[in-house]
Amino acid sequence: MSTGHTQLEIPPSGPHGQAAPPTRAPRKRRSILELLILPRVQVAVTVLLDVLAASVSVAIARYWEAATTVAPYHGVAVLPWLFVPILIALLAGRGMYRPQLLRNFLDELHPVEASVALAACGLLVPMLVFTENYMVGEFVLRCWLCAAVLVPAVRLIRAVLQRYLRRRFRSAAPTLVIGDGPISHQLMDHLQQLPEYGMRPIGLLDDPGAGSGDHLPELLRVDVPRLGTPADLADVVRATAATNLVVSFCPLPDSELIAVVRTAQRLGMRVWVVPRLFDAVGARARVEHVGGLPLMALPDIDPRGWQFTVKHTMDRTVAAVALLAISPVFLTLALLVRLSSPGPIFFRQRRVGRDGRSFDCLKFRSMRPPRPSDEQFELRAGSAPGGVEGVDRRTRIGKFMRQTSLDELPQLVNVLRGEMSLVGPRPERPEFVELFEMQIRRYGERHRVKAGVTGWAQVHGLRGQTSIASRAEWDNYYIENWSLWLDVKILALTVLAVLRRSED
Template identity: 55%
Template sequence: MQLEVKVSTNSPSDRPTKPLRKAAAVRHVEPSPPRFVEIIRVDPVYSILTMLMDAGYAALSVLIAHWWIPGALEQDRNLALYSWLFVPIVVVVMTLRGLYRQKLSHGFLDEFEPVETSIALSALGLLLIMVLFVPRLTPEQAGAIYLRPSDLVLRIWVCAAVLIPAIRLLRSFLNRWLRRRFHVGVPALVIGSGPVAHQLITRMREVKEYGLWPAGVLDDLRPNESERFEIPYLGTTGNLESAVKATRAEELIVAPSSLPDEQLARVAKQAQQLGLRVRVVPRLMDAVGTSTTIEHLGGVPLMVLNRVDPKGWQFTVKHAFDRTAALLGLLLISPLLAVLALAVKLSSPGPALYSQDRIGRDGKVFGCLKFRSMRLDDENNVQFEPEHGAAPGGVEGEDRRTWIGKIMRRTSLDELPQLINVLRGQMSLVGPRPERPEFVELFEMHVRRYGERHRVKAGMTGWAQVHGLRGQTSIADRAEWDNYYIDNWSLMLDFRILLLTILAVLRPIEN
């Protein structure tokens, strides 16, 4: 069978683009946000507002804790007075942990653990101050109600551990809404005109939650016809100052290019003098993960690349957890599985389950289980022929879905039998989604780093899927997100993906 699959390969020639035009002729128009939104999105206003919100809810936590112990604090006013130190302590701890800095796509789940840890540390600090420095009443002086410092601090900590993350969750929702509704973000200039520059521009446009939008491109070599952008080419790096004035840019992103490192360093320093925040894409971008650190040998910065070993003990723990969770999950949802199996049998003739060959870890083929969601053209054949020229996923060819099949596809319930694959050790709860052998061979030839997805077990859900890459979406984008997951894997990341999967299922797509 000859396949003609439409995939994105992060190559400039593969993307439909418009011809380059002068900056005056091309301007990417965005909805204008209200004036107050423009004011609060910039630092230091944004950081100050966030700090004030945290301080306000920390103070509310102290008030609730006082109300929680009626009468006791009236007897022991020393504790009541010193308890207000919790407010400045929690603000200082969060400041030291960098929780008031604006970051790209830094959502609620990213900061939940640091916020809760900061609150706990602040409570411990308050308790230490109270034990060491607060004059204490004896039980006789306190009368019927004797209050220990730990009693008060425990209540403050419980209140703050709920209230402060809650207001940050509300802020996260508000940020996302503003960025999607008004494209609230900062204009950014990009240096470079290669595939990485294209990728950056595409990501800024597609994922508005990053809070950036591309205002123009600078490069000493004018992009040729095969390297077209939909944003203006603003000239060479020597035009940086005029480009900043013309676009009112606040960010500069330096992508890998043919320019000498010394010249790029000078441009970066000039951008900082102009008030821009500079972000640099490392030349070894495929090897740089979130755990990468910076050290200095004399005055030379060194990037320390931490490696994730898919065959190490951490993944052994992951797989043990997978099998345990799969067993418990099968036991808990067995009534649901029985109801779905019966509905499939009643909807059309044929088996309730079917097994389809997929590629798993190290390129091994396994039978991926699903509930049958389509009528069978031939009762002895459950292999579905994809439509010529279509990417895999979703409805391929004639729509033969049954009524229960449409429901299961929309809610991903047809994937539940894959818990059996997880229990067998063929799959994981979280990992790259497995693909059919015939497509894998094709994608490995055309999609950058596609084969590296098979370093780990395939998953029921993955980092790509919770970012909207379900159904007939870009294979290159999936490979990019999947390899990010592998290179930056942690149990916490798995837990985050499982939570996001629940939210993704609540926003079903047409399959």
């Protein structure tokens, strides 16, 4: 929580107190972790790992060929190794070496595999032209198969290690934020709670007369000091060695903010800008130009369009097949619940789904009946209902089912009925929906689509008694960026989350 803003004392950088022209922040000896957060170092490491994986693939393909072929390749020695530069060039052309805040392995998988296949085709041409009396197709096939496994595997290992270092050691780039309003504090809160993005807010810059952050509720304010005004950026960077700048909403005119951005770029900083109408800007938004004037095109997602009809048809088909496949597990759990304590097998609770319609959400019962001695639950401010509310009444099988999310399996029946979808915003109880719609920005927009068994918020750790405002933000992001591939990715991340066994 914030206890007030701190003004950073920065000594004059020029003679007679005059500000010196912007220069890059002074260099100092960096630790290994500090080096790893630099974008150019991350790009260099990624390129090196791809070169290594591609080279090992060629070496394995040649060894494989020598061990299984009577007449192995004896042509120009350098030809098989052309696969490596061809692959690196294709990956670079697809933007796979462009610095990004967070690289998701599942998002990288398709372009990487496509690049590997094209690189194999690119290798096939010179080998056919410059090689005689040799079956080049078999070698290229072996090279392709090896690279199709090794290159994504190495990238997966890199992504896992990067997230581990960022979470374990908080190895994130020092970041300044322009603006002191609710969106700025929301952004800083996300960066603090999600270290895998690699940005650590160390201070904010704003017009001292604005004071918008002083009027924010204590619950929404982030304890980050105010280090000056945007005009002080050069001095602040020299004092803090910040490398990133995020421009949020600020009362300064655009002409002054553009000058600040130019200063940040001369200082060697990476710059991001929170766009106006950010609620409507999805992942597929693109920038087009009319002359020199940029226009942002915002693609529309229609929850009543044919794409969602396909989604719901697939939901019911997959749910039916899944219920049939897991029927032995389903029946075993039902029997264990029946034997665990008195009461029904299924727990039914009214929840709100698409267009505000209520339905009975099914779960395996995981709790014993209440006792008069049980304490009353008091919901913490800002937290969503859920998890263990009040006294822990979970049975032994109930604890296991909650830790592994097996208590949610009966919701496949809800999907089969058409009341829910496999992926979507998690449904909430009617009494809480009415309350949250009054208190939480854009909460009601979650109900544009069917509720889901799992969702984008849940696979990012927002389950149980976590922030309902953050859940609404993630859920609306899912709706506005929906695709069948996003559903597949969420289902895959759900499996990983279940394997990690939550502690709800």
